[in-house]
Each structure stands twice: as C-alpha cells, then as structure tokens.
Amino acid sequence: MSAHTQTAEKGQNTTLLCQESYVCSGTDEAIFECDECRSLQCQRCEEELHQPERLRNHERTRIKPGHVPYCDSCKGANGNIMHASMTGSRQIAAVRCQVCKINLCVECQKRTHAGGNRRKHPVTVYHAGKAQEQEEEEGMDEETKRRKMTEKVVSFLLVDETEEIQVRNEEEFIKKLDCSPDQHLKVVSIFGNTGDGKSHTLNHTFFYGREVFKTSPAQESCTVGVWAAYDPVRKVVVIDTEGLLGATVNLSQRTRLLLKVLAISDLVIYRTRADRLHNDLFKFLGDASEAYLKHFTKELKATTARCGLDVPLSTLGPGVIIFHETVYTKLLGSDHPSEVPEKLIQDRFRKLSCFPEAFSSIHYKGTRTYNPPTDFSGLRRAVEQQLENNTTRSPRQPGVIYKALKALSDRFSGEIPDDQMAHSSFFPDEYFTCSSVCLSCGCGCKKSMNHAKEGVPHESKSRCRYSHQYDNRVYTCKACYERGMEVSVVPKTSASTDSPWLGLAKYAWSGYVIECPNCGVVYRSRQYWFGNQDPVNTVVRTEIEHVWPGTDGFLKDNNNAAQRLLDGMNFMAQSVSELSLGPTKAVTSWLTDQIAPAYWRPNSQILSCNKCNTPFKDNDTKHHCRACGEGFCDGCSSKTRPVPERGWGPAPVRVCDNCYENRGIQLDVAELPSDEEGGTLIARKVGEAVQNTLGAVVTAMDIPLGLVKDAARPAYWVPDHEILHCHNCRKEFSIKLSKHHCRACGQGFCDECSHDRRAVPSRGWDHPVRVCFNCNKKPGDL
Secondary structure, rough: OOOOOOOOOOOOOOOOOOOOOOOOOOOOOOOOEEOOEEEEOHHEEEEEEEEHHHHHOOOOEOOOOOOEEHHHHHOOOOOOOHHHHHHHHEEEEEEEEEEEEEEEEEHHHHHOOOHHHHHHEEEEEEOOHHHHHHHHHOOOOOOHHEEEEEEEEOOOOEEOOOOOOOOHHHHHHHHHHHOOOOOEEEEEEEEEEEEOHHHHHHHHHHOOOOOOOOOOOOOOOOOOOOOEEEOOOOOEEEEOOEEEEOOOOOOOHHHHHHHHHHHHEEEEEEOOOOOOOOOHHHHHHHHHHHHHHHHHHHHHHHHHHHHHHOOOOOOOEEEEEHHHHHHHOOOOOOOOOOOHHHHHHHHHHHHHHOOOOOOEEEEEEEEEOOOOOOOHHHHHHHHHHHHHHOOOOOOHHHHHHHHHHHHHHHOOOOOOOHHHHHHHOOOOOHHHHHHOOOOEEEEEEOOEEHHHHHOOOOOOOOOOOOHHHHHHHHEHHHHHHHHOOOOOOOOEEOOOOOHHHHHHHHHHHHHOOEEEOOOOEEEEEEOOOOOOOOOOOEEEEEEEEEOOOOOOOOOOOOOHHHHHHHHHHHHHHHHHHHHHHHHHHHHHHHHHHHHHHOOOHHHHOEEEEOOOEOOOOOOOOEEEOOOOOEOOOOOOOOEEEEHHHHOOOEEEEEEEHHHHHHHOOOOOOOHHHOOOHHHHHHHHHHHHHHHHOOOOHHHHHHHHHHHHHHHHHHOHHHOHOOOOHHHHOOOOOOOOOOOEOOOOOEEEEEHHHHOEEEEEEHEEEEEEEEEEEHOOOOOOOO
8 A cells, every 4th residue: 555656856755645545545655643543544534433332532643735744653552562661752754655555663673673574565665854854853841952062073082091181172173072162161081090980970860871972881981081071962072081090101190190181170980889979089079189280370370371261260169079889788878868978978078088179069979889881860950050050160162161271281291201100199299290300409390291381490499408419509799688688699700891802811810700790899809919818718608409490500700811812813823824715726726837847837727626517616625636737636636656758657646537647657758857947847846845745744733732622621511522412403513513502501513503693691601602593592691
C-alpha cells in the first residue's frame, strides 16, 4: 500500500495518501492521523471507520503540511512508550512497512525487520522536511532540547603533559570550543585520583552520558594532559585533567599543570570513590590553596594589567564541590543529621593544619550507589546552583580565559630539577619559583619563574657568605650611607674628570682611585709616600652579595691601565699605518722595479693576474714568475723550481703554473741574461733576503706581543685563547677576522658586533670605549 508519490519540490514532503483504503482504495490524500488505528486516513475513510460507538472516541490529529507520523513500535499499541524510554523521546517514523502496515523509526526497523522474512517486506520511506523538524523541536520538552544541543560537542587537547598549550591563539581556541567570541562563559574543571572516573563523571553531569571525554577500562590512564569541551546548555568550558597518583614521568610538571587549571577555573569538582575521605584530599586542597595565594594571586593581577583585560580576573580562588561516591559506607554527616557535612570538612582541614582560604566556597555532595549506575543528578543540581552564583566569579569571554592560561603557562614553565623536588607537599615552592642557586652560598632565588624576561633581578631573603673564588664584595660610599643613601663604588684606574693620558700618568704616580658620583674621588691607593690605609677602614663599607649563574663578579680587578696603554698605542700605530699606506705602497713598487731583472714586467703595468685575470687590490701582493717575468697572484704562482736559464739556481724559486709544467724547455742563447742583467739579478736576490729577514723578525715579535696583551687584559675579560667565535653572530675568528673585547661584559666580538662606543663607569672606563650591541641597548649607566 503506497503512502507517497514522487517529491515535487526539494525540501518538502510528498503528498501523504490514505493508508486504510476502506472507502477510497488508497488514492485520496490523507487528512487525519489516528493513534488508535495507527494509520493515516482520508476524509471519507475517517468518517466511515469511526461511525461505530466504540470507535468514536479515537484520538485523531489533523495532518499539517510536511507531517511525518510517529513510530508505532515506539508508542506501543496502547500509546505506552517502550523504546522512547531508552531514547528519551518519541521517535519520528522513517519508513512504513506495507505488509505489517506499521510506521517504524530507524532503530525499530533494525530491531523488527533486520532478519527473517520481514527483511523482504516492501517499505515506503518518509522524508521529514524542515517544517516537520521545527514542529518536532517545538514539541520537545526542555530536557530533550538540552540533550539535542549537546549531540555535536567534542573535546580537544588544550595542554599536553609537558605543559605546552596545543592551541595557537584565541581564534583557534574559540573555534575549537564552537562558541561565540562574545559569549560569557565560566570554567568547570575536575580533579581526583587516577581511575576514579573523572571523565565518566563529566560525561554524565554535562553531556547526558555521551562520551565527550574518552573513558577506558584499561589500566593505563585514558586522559593525558588537559582536555576541554564546551557545554552549550550551561554556557561553561568543561576541563578534564589527568588523575593524581598515576604512573607518570614528569610528575612535578603535571602537578604544577593542575594548579594552572585550578587558577582559571570558576568551579572545581574533586571526585573521589573512596569509602572514607582520605587525608590526601585535604592535603591536596590545602597545598593548592597555599600555592594559589602565594604565587598565582599576584600573577593574575599582573595579567589583568599587562593584557589590558576588560574583565578583571578574580584573585579569589574557585568554588569546590567534593563529590563523594560510596558503596558500603554511609555518606558524610549521615550519622549526625544535625551537623552539616561542610562543617565536618572544615574540622578535618583544621586537624590536618590545612587551611583552604583561597577557595571561595567548599561544598560536599555525596551519593551512595547500591546498584549501578551512579546517580549524578545531585551533583548536576549542585553544579548548576554554583554556576548561577556570580558574587565572586563572573562569566568572561573565551578570549580572556585563553589569555589567563597563556600568561600562567609562560610564567610558570620549564623543567624542575630532581634535587629541588619536595615530596612533603603537593605544590612546593620549587614548582613556581626561579631555579637559580647562588654559586657562593647555595641558597635559591625566591622570585617567580622566568622573572628575568621582565628584567627583574634575582633575589634571596638569606644573607650570603664571602667567597674568594667569586670575590662577591660590593663597596658602598660610607659618607653617602651616613646621609641615608646607598651608592655603590668600584676601584678603577682614573677619575672620570681625567683625560685618558692624564689618568694614566696619575695612575702611575698615585695608584688606583675610588670615585663616588656624589662625593667625587674619595680614595687613592698611593696618595702618600707611606701610611696609606685600606679603603674599607676609611671611606667605604663592604657588603656581601649573592653570585647568580650568568652574572659577573663584583670587585674584580677594574684596573685597566695596561690595556688602556695598549689601546692608545694600537690607535696611534693604526692611524700612522692607514695614513702612510698609500705612499708606502708607491715607494715599495718603485724600489722593486729598480732592482727587478729586465725581463720582469713593471709593477705599475700589472693590474691583474696573468693567468686567472683576478684584479689586484691595494692590499694584494703581486708575485713575479722567475721564468717568464709576468705578474701572478699567490694562488697561480705557488710552485717552486730552479730556473738556471734565468740565473736562479740551484735553489728553487717561485714560478707560475705554466712555466712549472714546461720545465723541459730551454731558453735560446740570445735570451740568457747579460752581465748587466746579472748584476740586477744579484741586487734582487739581496733585496729578497733582506725582505725575508725582516718578515721573520716581525713574526717573532708577534709572539711576545700576544703575551703582553694577555698580561694587560682586565680580570673580567675572557682570555683570547678561549674566544673561538663572535659571541653575537657566532662567526669563527681567523687571521682576517680580528677579536675585540666588549669593555662592559668582557666577551669577544667581531668588529661589526662591537663598533658602538659608550662609557662604562662600573668597569673603570669613564670615556667612550668599545661595547657590544647587547650592552649598548641597556638603559642607564653601564
């Protein structure tokens, strides 16, 4: 029996025909649907069928455009809902069996017509249009609508086990949540021991049992890292975390990750399935509260100011719901109905000396499961009640939530050394403070992690001890200290008012000085012929400061008189060399031509190598082949052999590559050198001998010169033999690439990375000297 014709228009149902065929033979359009008759009926069949007295009270519904009937199997013969109790709503029919004459939904068709002879029954397919879907949605109750809203929710990895955020930016975070950027949300997270069913709890509390967060019966933890999903019904971001007490490698980092999640949450569910509340629960919440107040409150305030957030992040912690499921034991407070469970929990905290002041509220919600499944309705009501409370924690946009998590991850990140792990607390200070340790006394820095990125120096509350290795003394001017100021001073070669050469002269006569910016020169080491006192006993105070890794020493020798003298001599020598370079080259070329043999080409005519045609520059050396007399570069005339036909023998001399290969060719008698040329040749040999001797002398002088430079080096400079490449651009040093020391940090740089000039008073350089790019960028006096 057919119920449909072909569709006339896309998106609309075809005409429904009468399914009774009592009067019309199934050709008339259906007008009514009778629940008791379980059929669609035309006008004539409906009137004839319901004339008997016993059929007149049948419930009949007039069909609207786009109507599709309900499944008869789900409703039952007498209207009792059977399958609907499992699916949560009455299902719309998908097909009509023409033999059984019943309407079936997809599930019922699989259940009743999947096997046997019924599988061959002809069916008519219904096509539900938008109008019917809208009508169906309007007919749903509130619970069914909520269930339908969560059907497409999926979870995603927010932070992995190494504390790395897996979402690149706010836009991706909002896209994965599948919510509006302007939507105001709250954050709900769950904590508890591994295997206590945290993911299962979230699935049933927020998503009606759908496996949004993965669950597994395996021994290994199914949740690694932090996962998130958006609940469109309650407008909350639901966060699932990795369980405590699980088998993990980076235990400290994962524990610290939990506190970051707690800091951005508005409500925390602590899930436990222990028959009695263990001390670990109270210890965890107590340590989390202490760490939150100590490290995260200040950082959340700074994040609000730094990121310019319109909605201030609450410095008061989230609310906590302890969800306690038991099987064999009674719930907390059931033995004493007059006592509130929350009061018993506060007493337990007090006995363990754990004080959860950071949390805005702590509530207890218990359920006793005599027979599975667990009842989550009580927890769901408690969560909804807490989410409606905006007294301390207000909803905020998803972008604000992401910025807060990103700021906390950037601040508190990095590996935690094994020797700094404290196992007596869930959240020890070592998880959130700087890991640097003083090299002198061994105490740790008390600043927050990664504080150096903001230019904040290291700090420790304990006093340091003096170490001769690091010389960690600091001098302060005694006169300024008595006037209420603390001004650091350093020994140096000369006063800031002295010129470089006058300062050297005064240093040679009176020794080093100590100069205060306010009081001027307060001490000279050799001011008198005898009886000069130590500055500590007269003009300065001594303080011992911590030596942090990566920082310089304090009172290292800043007497740079020897280096300043070498710098001055080098400057003079370089200036004379540069000014005399042109005339020297011209005179040298003229003298060379005067003693050159007649067959040599004059230097003035040699502009490029005779073989490779490489043009000669001002500093390039021209070499004559002793056989042909042409000019070559060093690479094309590096071979040697005797040239007796030119008078060069028996010792080998420089020849070009061509003449070296044609060594068997003899010269004609006319080409042999004459007596006059022989005298010129002797003069050339004498000139080369003198030149080689002078070169050897210069080379021999370079060795002690290097020793002198090393001896004159200030103590804070890195020795030359340890500098292999530029500290900035990492170029390797060679004969052509000179080393230069930065006068501020003492590291070695190439000329390009250290061509800036700036005074460095802290190192005794009161006049502009060479500094590197990094030191030149530092504000204030160096």
